[in-house]
Amino acid sequence: MHRTLIALALSAMFSVSAFAQSAASETQRDTDQQNRIEQGLKSGELTTKEAGTLERDEQRIDRTQAKDMKDGTLTAQEKAQIQHEQNQASRQIYGDKHNATTGNPDSKSSERMQAEVQRNANQQARINQGIRSGQLTNHEAGSMERGQAHVDRSEANAARNGQISAREQARTQGKENRQSNRVYHKKHNDKTRED
Secondary structure, eight states: OHHHHHHHHHHHHHHHHHHHHHHHHHHHHHHHHHHHHHHHHHHTSSOHHHHHHHHHHHHHHHHHHHHHHTTSOOOHHHHHHHHHHHHHHHHHHHHHHTSSOOOOTTSHHHHHHHHHHHHHHHHHHHHHHHHHHTOSOHHHHHHHHHHHHHHHHHHHHHHTTSOOOHHHHHHHHHHHHHHHHHHHHHHTSSOOTTO
């Protein structure tokens, strides 16, 4: 009986740890893909419009993560679905960066998009760090990914015509500011992964 209880306790501990590693690996990949999009904008390999389309893909991934992590677990099937979506987005990033279309990294529109994508990458990195450190519960991580999906959608909508105005950037920055505050408060509340 005693061995059974110990085995159950260890199993529960490892499953929480495995979820954290799973969620952390998925959110790290989000950060990496955002950085690739920003690098493509800075080098001129991506146009603002292409980056907007890529942000639409990132929105879809974040929505899937939010839905899958909402209940505090990430099954093997859910992880496989997220990885499939991330692989598709990765191929699209590669394809857009290596096609004949080039952008002007010094245009105001591209500079605005670069700033938005970099901030998005930073937010994803903060979420990832919160998962790894245990500051974010599984449910909170799902909620943060839902917020990231809203930011991605705003970026995608702003860039759909290939131009981002100062007004569109300000609208997206407002969403990013709200998301940043949410990340901060979720990471600094009294809840931890063990809760």
